Amino acid sequence: LGQVPSRLKPDATTDMVCGYCSTGCSLRIHLKDGEAINLTPTTEYPVNLGMACPKGWEALSVLDADDRATTPLLRTATGDLAPVSWDRAMTTMRDRFQKIGREHGPESVAFLSTGQLVTEEMALLGALTKFGMGMVHGDGNTRQCMATAATAYKESFGFDAPPFTYQDFEESDVIFLVGSNLCVAHPIMWERVCRNPHAPAIIVVDPRRTETAMAATLHLPIKPKSDLSFFYALAHILVREGWIDREYIEESTDRYEEFAEFVHAYTPERAAEASGVPVETIEQVARTIHEGKRVSFWWTMGVNQNYEGTRIAQSLINLALMTGNLGRPGAGANSITGQCNAMGSRIFSNTTGLYAGRDFKNAEHRQEVAEVLDIPVESIPTVDSWPYHQIIEGIRTGAIKGLWVICTNTSHSWIHQEDARELLSKLDFLVVQDMYHTTETAQQADLVLPAAGWGEKEGTFINSERRFGVVKKVRRPPGEALPDFSIFRLVADYWDCGEMFQRWSSPEAAFGVMQDLSRGRPCDLTGMGDYASIDHAGGAQWPCVEPAAEVDQQRRLFEDGRFYHEDGRAKFIWEETRAMPEEPDKSYPYLLLTGRGAASQWHTQTRTGKSAVLRKLYPQSIYVEVHPDDARREGIQQHSQVSVASRRGKLTATAFLTPTVQPGQVFIPMHYEATNRLTLAHFDPYSHQPSYKDCAVKLEALESE
Ligand code: SF4
Numbered sequence: 001l002g003q004v005p006s007r008l009k010p011d012a013t014t015d016m017v018c019g020y021c022s023t024g025c026s027l028r029i030h031l032k033d034g035e036a037i038n039l040t041p042t043t044e045y046p047v048n049l050g051m052a053c054p055k056g057w058e059a060l061s062v063l064d065a066d067d068r069a070t071t072p073l074l075r076t077a078t079g080d081l082a083p084v085s086w087d088r089a090m091t092t093m094r095d096r097f098q099k100i101g102r103e104h105g106p107e108s109v110a111f112l113s114t115g116q117l118v119t120e121e122m123a124l125l126g127a128l129t130k131f132g133m134g135m136v137h138g139d140g141n142t143r144q145c146m147a148t149a150a151t152a153y154k155e156s157f158g159f160d161a162p163p164f165t166y167q168d169f170e171e172s173d174v175i176f177l178v179g180s181n182l183c184v185a186h187p188i189m190w191e192r193v194c195r196n197p198h199a200p201a202i203i204v205v206d207p208r209r210t211e212t213a214m215a216a217t218l219h220l221p222i223k224p225k226s227d228l229s230f231f232y233a234l235a236h237i238l239v240r241e242g243w244i245d246r247e248y249i250e251e252s253t254d255r256y257e258e259f260a261e262f263v264h265a266y267t268p269e270r271a272a273e274a275s276g277v278p279v280e281t282i283e284q285v286a287r288t289i290h291e292g293k294r295v296s297f298w299w300t301m302g303v304n305q306n307y308e309g310t311r312i313a314q315s316l317i318n319l320a321l322m323t324g325n326l327g328r329p330g331a332g333a334n335s336i337t338g339q340c341n342a343m344g345s346r347i348f349s350n351t352t353g354l355y356a357g358r359d360f361k362n363a364e365h366r367q368e369v370a371e372v373l374d375i376p377v378e379s380i381p382t383v384d385s386w387p388y389h390q391i392i393e394g395i396r397t398g399a400i401k402g403l404w405v406i407c408t409n410t411s412h413s414w415i416h417q418e419d420a421r422e423l424l425s426k427l428d429f430l431v432v433q434d435m436y437h438t439t440e441t442a443q444q445a446d447l448v449l450p451a452a453g454w455g456e457k458e459g460t461f462i463n464s465e466r467r468f469g470v471v472k473k474v475r476r477p478p479g480e481a482l483p484d485f486s487i488f489r490l491v492a493d494y495w496d497c498g499e500m501f502q503r504w505s506s507p508e509a510a511f512g513v514m515q516d517l518s519r520g521r522p523c524d525l526t527g528m529g530d531y532a533s534i535d536h537a538g539g540a541q542w543p544c545v546e547p548a549a550e551v552d553q554q555r556r557l558f559e560d561g562r563f564y565h566e567d568g569r570a571k572f573i574w575e576e577t578r579a580m581p582e583e584p585d586k587s588y589p590y591l592l593l594t595g596r597g598a599a600s601q602w603h604t605q606t607r608t609g610k611s612a613v614l615r616k617l618y619p620q621s622i623y624v625e626v627h628p629d630d631a632r633r634e635g636i637q638q639h640s641q642v643s644v645a646s647r648r649g650k651l652t653a654t655a656f657l658t659p660t661v662q663p664g665q666v667f668i669p670m671h672y673e674a675t676n677r678l679t680l681a682h683f684d685p686y687s688h689q690p691s692y693k694d695c696a697v698k699l700e701a702l703e704s705e
Contacts, residue, residue, distance in 0.1 A: 007032075007037070008030070008037055008038050009032070010030035010031055010032055010037060010038065011031065011032055011033070012031045012034075013028050013029060013030055013031060014028075014029050014031060014472055014474065015027070015028050015029070015042045015045065015535065016029060016455075016469070016470060016471045016472045016474070017340070017461050017463070017469030017470065017471055017539070018052070018055070018056045018059060018340065018454075019059065019116065019340050019453070019454030019455070019461070019471065020055045020056065020059070020339075020340055020602050020607075020608075021053075021055070021185070021186060021338065021339065021340060021602070022186075022336065022337035022338055022339060022340055022341075022342055022343070022463050022464040023047060023048065023186055023188045023189055023463060023464065024047050024340065024461060024462075024463025024464070024465075024467055024469050024539070025041060025042075025045070025047055025048035025051070025052050025053075025056055025188055026041070026042035026045035026047060026048060026469065026539075027039045027040070027041060027042060027052060027056055027059060028040050028041065028042045029060075029455075029472075029474045031474060034474075035474065035475060035476070036060055036455060036474035036475050038060070039056075039057070039059065039060055041056065041057075044538070045538055045539070046166075046538050046539065046553055046554065047166060047188070047463065047465075047467065047469075047539065048188050051188050051191055052188070053187040053188060053599045053600075054599060054600040054613070054614060054617055055599070055600065055601075055602055055608060055614065057613075058608070058611040058613050058614050059454065059455065060455060060475075061610070061611045061612075061613070062453075062607040062608065062610040062611050063453055063455055063456065063475055063478075065436065065610035067436050067437060067438040067610075068435060068436060068437075068450070068478045068479070068481065069434060069435060069436060069437040069442070069448055069449075069450035069451070069481060070450055070478045070479025070480060070481055071083040071084070071085075071450060071479055071480045072084050072085070072086055072088070072089030072447065072448065072449055072450060072480070073437055073445075073447070073448040073450075074088065074089065074092060074446070074447050075445070075446045075447070081437065081445070081448060086480065086482075086490065089447060089449060090490055090491065090494040091494065092447060093404075093429075093431055093447055093449075093491070093494070094491075094494045094495060096402065096428070096429040096446075097109045097133075097402045097404075097429065097431075100401045100402040100428055100429065101134065101402075103401075104399075104401050106133075106134035106135060106136065107135075107136045107137060107399065108399060108400055108401045108402060109133075109135055109400075109401070109402035109403070109404070110135060110136075110137035110138055110385075110386070110391045110394070110400050110402070110403055110404075111125070111129055111135065111137075111138040111403070111404040111405070111406060112138070112139060112140070112141065112388065112391065112403065112404075112405045112406065112408055112410060113125060113138065113139070113140040113141070113345070113349065113351070113406045113407065113408065114140055114141050114142075114339070114345070114406060114407040114408040115140060115141060115142040115145070115146070115338065115339030115340065115341050115342035115344070115345045116339055116340060116341060116407050116408075116454075117341065117344075117345075117406070117407055117459075117484055118341065118344070118457070118458070118459020118460055118461060118471060118484075118485070118507060119341060119344035119348050119459060119460045119461065119462060119468075119511075119514065120459045120460065120485060120504075120507040120508075120510035120511055120514065121459060121483075121484045121485045121488065121507070122140075122341070122344050122345055122348055122349040122350075123348045123349065123350065123355070123510055123513065123514050123517075124485060124488045124489075124501065124504050124510055125138075125349070125350075125406065125484075125488050126138070126348070126349050126350020126351060126355070127350060127373065127500075127501065127504070128488050128491060128492050128495075128497075128501065129404075130350055130380065130381055131373070131375055131379045131380060131497075131500060132379075132492055132495055132497035132500050132501065133491075133495055133497070136381050136383060136385060137385045137386045137390075137391050137394070137400070138351050138385050138391075139351050139352055139385060139386070139387050139388040139391060140345040140349055140351055140388075140408075141339075141388070141408040141410075141413065142338075142339065142342045142345040142346060143387055143388040143389075143687075143688060143689060143690075144305070144388070144413065144414075144689065144690055144692075145301065145304060145305075145337075145338035145339065145342060145689075146304060146335070146337055146338060146339075146342045146343075146345075146346060147304070147387070147684075147687040147688060147689040148303065148304035148305075148306070148309035148310050148313055148684055148686075148687040148689045149162070149299075149303075149304055149313055149335030149337075150346045150687070151310045151684075151686050151687035152309075152310045152313035152314045152317060152335075152573075152687075153313075153317075153335070154357075155310070155314065155571065155573055155686075156314055156317045156321075156570055156571050156572075156573055157317075157558075157563045157564055157565070157570055158563050158564030158565035158566075158570075159357055159522045159523075159564035160346055160347065160357060161466075161522060161523075161557055161564065162334060162335050162337070162343075162464060162465070162466060162557075163326060163327065163332050163333070163334065163556050163557035163558050164296070164332040164334040164465055164556055165465045165541070165554045165555055165556050166189065166192050166464075166465050166554075167192075167329070167554045168296050168329065168330050168331070168332055168334070168556065169189060169192035169193045169195075169196060169296075170192055170193075170195050170196045170197070170330075171196070171198070171294055171329040171330030172196065172198070172200050172292075172294050172295065172296040172330035172331070173198045173199075173200050173201065173292050173293055173294050173295070173330065174200060174201045174203070174288055174289060174292030174294070174295040174296070175193060175196075175200050175201070175202045175203070175296055175298065176203050176205070176289070176295065176296065176297045176298065176316075177202065177203070177204045177205070177206075177212060177216070177298050177299070178205045178206075178227070178297070178298070178299040178302060178303055178312075178316060179205070179206060179227075179299055179300055179301060179302010179303045179304075179306075180204075180206075180212065180298055180299055180300040180301075180302060180336060181206070181208075181210040181211060181212045181213075181300075181595065181596065182212045182298075182300075182336075183210070183211035183212045183215065183599075184210070184211055184212070184596055184597075184598060184599050185300060185301075185595075185596045185599075186300075186336055186464075187599045189336065189464075190212065198294075198330075200217075201217050201218065201288050201292070202215070202216040202217045202218070203216060203217065203218045203220065203285060203288065204216040204218070204219050204220065205220045205222055205227070205230070205302075206219070206220075206221065206222075206302060207221055207222060207223065207224045207302075207593065207661075207662060207665060208221070208593060208595075208660055208661055208662075208665075208667060209221060209659070209660040209661075210660070218281075218285070218288075220275075220277050220281070220285070221276070221277075221662060222275040222276065222277055223274065223275050223276045223662075224580075224591055224593065224665065224693065224694065225306070225307075225308070225580045225694060226271070226274040226275035226276070227303065227306070227308070227312045227315070228308055228311060228312055228315055228575075228577045229266060229270060229271045229274040229275060229577055230271050230274070230275045230277065230282070231312065231315035231316060231318075231319060232262075232263045232266035232271070232315060232574070232577075233263075233266050233267065233268045233270065233271030233272075233282055234282065234285060234286050234289065234319060235259070235260075235263040235266070235315070235318060235319060235322065236263040236264065236266050236267060236268065237268060237282070237283060237286035238286055238289065238290065238319070238322055238323065239260045239263060239264075239322075241286070241290070243286065243287075243289070243290035243323070244322045244323060245322070245323055245324030247324075248321075248324035248326075248561065249321070249322060249324075251561055252321075252326075252558075252561040252562070252563070252568075252569055252570060253321050253322075253569050253570050253571070253572060254565075254567065254569040254570070254571045254572065255571055255572040255573075256321075256322065256572055258572070259318060259322075259572035259574055262574050263574075268282045268283060274577075289319065289323060290323070292325075293330075294325070294328060294329060294330030294331050295320070295323060295325045295330075295331060296325070296330060296331055296332045296334060297316040297317075297319060297320050297325070297332065297333050297334065298334045298335075298336055299312075299313060299316060299334075299335055299336070300335070300336045300338070301338070301595060301596075301692075301693075302595075302693070303316070303335075304335070304687075304689055305689060305690060305691060305692040305693055306684065306691050306693065306694075307578070307580070307581055307682050307683065307684055307685075307691040307694060308575075308577065308578060308684065309684040309687060309689055309691070310684050310686040310687050311573070311574065311575045311686075313333075313335065314573045314574065315574070316333050317333040317570070317573075318572050318573070318574065319333075320332060320333035321333075321570055321572060322572075326558050326570075327556060327557065327558035327559040327560070327561060328556075328559070329556070332556065335464075336464050337463070337464040340461045340463070341461040341462060343462040343463070343464070343466065344460070344461060344462045347462070347523050348514055348517075351385050352384050352385045352386075352387055353384070354366065354369055354380070355369055355514075355517045355518075356514075356517050356518045356521040356523055357521055357522065357523060358521075359384075360380070360381050360382060360383060360384050360385075361382060361383065361384065366380045366382070369517065372513070372516045372517050372519075373500075373503075373513070373517075374503075375500055379500075387688035388414075388688070389681070389683055389688055389690065390688070391403075392410075392414065392420055392423055395423040395424070395426055395427060396423055396426075400427070401427060401428040401429070402427065402428055402429045402430075402431075403424070403427050403429075403430050403431070404431045404433070405430065405431065405432045405433070405434075405441055405445075406432075406433045406434075406451075406484065407433060407434060407435075407451065407484065408441070409434075409439045409440060409441050409603075409604045409606055410424065410441050411424060411439075411440035411441040411443075411444060412439070412440045412441070412604040412673055412676065413603065413604050413670070413676065414676065414690075415676060415679045415680070415681050415682075415690040415691075415692060416648055416676065416679055416680060416681040417649075417676035417677055417679070418648065418649055418677055419648075419681065421440070421444070424441070424444050425444060427446075429446050429447070430444060430445050430446050430447075431445060431446065431447045431448075431449065432444075432445035432447070432448050432449070433448075433449040433451050433484065433487060434448065434449075434450075434451055434606075435450075435451050435452070435453040435481070435606075435607070436606060436607075436610075437450070439604070439606050440604075440673065449487055450477075450478075450479065450480060450481035450482070451477075451481060451482065451483070451484050451487065452477035452481050452482060452483040452484070453477070453607075454471060455471075455472075455473070455474050455475050456473060456474075456475050456476065456477040456481070456483065457471070457473055457477075457483035457484070457485065457507070458470070458471060458472050458473050458483075458507050458508070458531070459471055459485070459507040459511075460511060460531070460534070462542070463539075465541060466523075466541045466542045467539040467540065467541045467553075468525070468528060468534055468539060468540050468541075468542065468544075469534070469539045470531045470534050470535050483507075485506075485507050485510070489501065489504070508530060508531055511528075511530070511531070515528065518542075522543060522564055523542045523543060524542065524543040524544065524545050525540075525542055525543075525544055526544070526545055527540075527544040527545045527546045527547050527548055527551070528540045528544045528548050529547060529548060533547070533548050533549060534548055536548075536549055537549045537551075537553060538553055539553065540553070541553065541555050558570075580694050581680065581682045581691070581694060582647075582680050582682070582694055582695060582696045583696065584664065584696040585696065587698065588645075588646060588647065588696035588697055588698045589664070589696070589698060590630070590664060590665060590666050590696065590697050590698065590699060591664060591665045591666070591694065591695070591696060591697075592644070592646065592665075592666055592667075592668065592678055592679070592693075592695045592696070592697045593661070593665055593666070593667045593668075593693050594667070594668055594669070594670045594675055594676075594679065594692050594693060595667070595669065595670060595693070596669065596670065596671075597618065597669025597670075597671055598617065598618045598669075600614045600617035600618050601614065601618050601669070601671045602671075603670070603671065604670075604671065604673075605671050618671075619654075621653075621654060622651060622652075622653040622654070622668065622669075622672040622674055622675070623653050623654040623655070623656045623668070623669075624642060624644055624653040624654070624655060624656065624666050624667070624668050624699075625656050625657075625658050625660065625661045625666060625667040625668075626642070626655050626656070626657055626658075626661065626666050626699065627657070627658070627659060627661050627662060627663045627664075627665070627666075628657045628658075628659060629663050630663055630664070630666075630699070631655060631657045634699050634700070634701055635701045636655045636657070636699065636701045637655070637701070638655065638656070638657045639654055639655065639656070640654070640655050640701060640702070641653070641654060641655070641701075641702040642654075642655045642699055642700065642701055642702060643699070643700040643702055644666065644668070644678065644697050644698075644699060645678070645697060645698050645700070646677075646678040646679070646680070646695050646696065646697045646698075647680075647696070648677065648678060648679070648680065649674075649677030649678050650677065650678075651674035651675070651677055651678065652702065653668065653674075655701075666697065666699065670692070676692075678695055678697060679692055679695050680694065680695045682694065
């Protein structure tokens with residue numbers, strides 16, 4: 001430390017998990033007088049092993065942004081947002097929401113939350129809104145990223161249970177990545193792949209020649225939306241050749257014979273026609289799966305954000321099941337989560353499912369929760385919440401009149417954004433709780449509640465491999481900003497239902513409540529102890545019934561071949577393919593693909609856009625990737641301005657000519673405000689996840705000035 005300037009010389013350090021993506025890296029925070037002054041990746045944490053991506057390295061800088069919300073802001077008669085006291089903010093929120101509830105029923109006020117809150121905040125929010133405030137409808141922005149995987153797992157395995165541990169990246173001899181640009185979206189996981197000593201076959205299925213596809217041993221640039229035909233054809237070949245694990249199928253699965261009959265019609269020839277991949281290559285891929293000893297199937301948004309997403313995820317689960325590639329090192333049907341706490345939102349947010357994978361419609365489940373929380377069972381709704389898109393639709397129909405948006409940026413990120421924005425403007429009262437008062441959604445709010453961010457509060461996140469990691473308060477929130485947990489407690493007091501949440505006195509106390517709620521469930525946390533014991537253990541994967549420090553910290557599920565369905569068997573699930581909702585045609589001849597553009601940016605750039613370093617690493621003005629052949633035909637020059645229009649909206653972008661997109665397809669990163677002007681509001685019917693990647697557009701070269 002001899003060269004370190006004195007202002008950066010720490011007098012102590014503490015470790016905590018990163019607050020961006022679901023990898024869940026640990027960062028060592030350097031403290032001076034109790035305040036964070038710097039950070040470095042933690043070397044001995046079992047997730048990141050001393051590595052971090054640019055977002056993690058810059059995690060502290062975004063806390064100092066000028067546009068932090070530092071006081072509550074209330075819309076005035078002249079239309080401005082003006083600072084008010086917390087008392088005025090809370091009184092106004094209560095009076096306006098209660099008035100709406102009296103006039104239109106308690107179902108007319110809803111909330112939209114996020115996978116970025118700590119688990120304890122999600123759990124308290126779910127209890128406060130559903131049991132204390134009388135709301136029925138509330139969902140998280142995890143609907144935009146992980147709902148499909150959660151639905152697929154629940155149906156196939158009987159519980160939303162990603163079975164893997166990151167060590168599987170290093171132990172596979174065949175790594176099958178579908179719709180996942182791991183290099184960019186999950187760079188530390190990609191580093192784990194690079195550490196694999198078995199020279200694995202890395203097969204990437206993606207219409208784009210992404211950074212990951214370039215590094216793969218085989219890239220399969222299938223035509224968009226041919227996924228199901230392609231994976232069913234692989235199953236067809238495995239059945240035809242007898243390349244299946246008969247013993248595993250008989251011991252651990254259900255409905256294999258019907259599935260085998262179903263895929264009979266999905267011939268490699270049919271898949272070749274649908275996907276553009278030659279028959280010989282499809283046959284070769286099936287052989288590679290057969291010859292692999294430890295085959296792992298991984299997927300992210302290319303699968304999840306798809307109108308057939310649930311069935312595509314299950315087509316991968318089926319491949320793992322029929323070849324016995326589950327519950328073994330280096331194997332698995334593995335959905336990689338998106339946000340730092342998407343899994344917390346899936347399991348503990350009490351939104352569209354009751355706590356710990358229970359069901360609002362199940363009387364026994366409601367009774368269990370009522371007993372643990374010591375609340376009247378009648379206070380628990382008996383119906384599921386609407387998913388995100390139905391809440392948005394509810395504004396259109398007048399069913400939803402009041403909305404509380406917490407730590408998410410609907411006006412930027414929701415599919416067919418202009419429509420969503422217009423609908424938000426129709427609400428009787430919109431409350432936005434966020435770190436920044438400048439998000440597109442906060443700018444539409446009637447009331448902004450200033451929230452503390454990562455590093456300014458404590459709690460836990462659950463990463464992609466089911467690992468709880470602790471976050472800590474290492475900075476004071478600016479001005480009057482409060483941790484979301486404190487805001488929820490304040491709301492409870494103003495609603496006069498604070499009594500109900502006496503046990504939830506702090507995030508760590510709430511963690512104790514969550515442990516009680518999880519007892520006997522597949523996601524049992526009762527062995528995790530307190531935050532210090534999770535820290536001491538290097539994080540703790542669920543389930544964790546024994547003390548965290550005493551269990552193996554690299555565990556995978558289903559090692560005994562037993563699943564969560566009553567009969568203990570995993571189910572084969574399938575369905576005929578369906579046509580794309582909006583095919584390119586003469587008027588709109590290109591298919592728009594959206595996705596993550598760079599490892600340095602995160603979602604709507606609400607936070608990452610505040611870091612000068614991260615801004616330098618990524619173009620700040622919107623660009624569109626166009627194949628050179630298409631550019632020639634359209635008269636588009638490299639780096640020229642181009643109009644991109646769909647049936648719903650239009651934007652102007654800089655053209656980036658690259659053969660990494662196929663002819664007939666264009667790519668625009670999701671980080672730009674205008675991207676979702678174009679997208680089509682269409683959803684997977686089972687998970688209700690938006691299908692962001694099927695939207696027809698046209699291109700037009702613009703005259704340079
Ligand atoms: Fe944070 Fe994810 Fe980057 Fe790790 S990979 S440092 S968790 S953003």
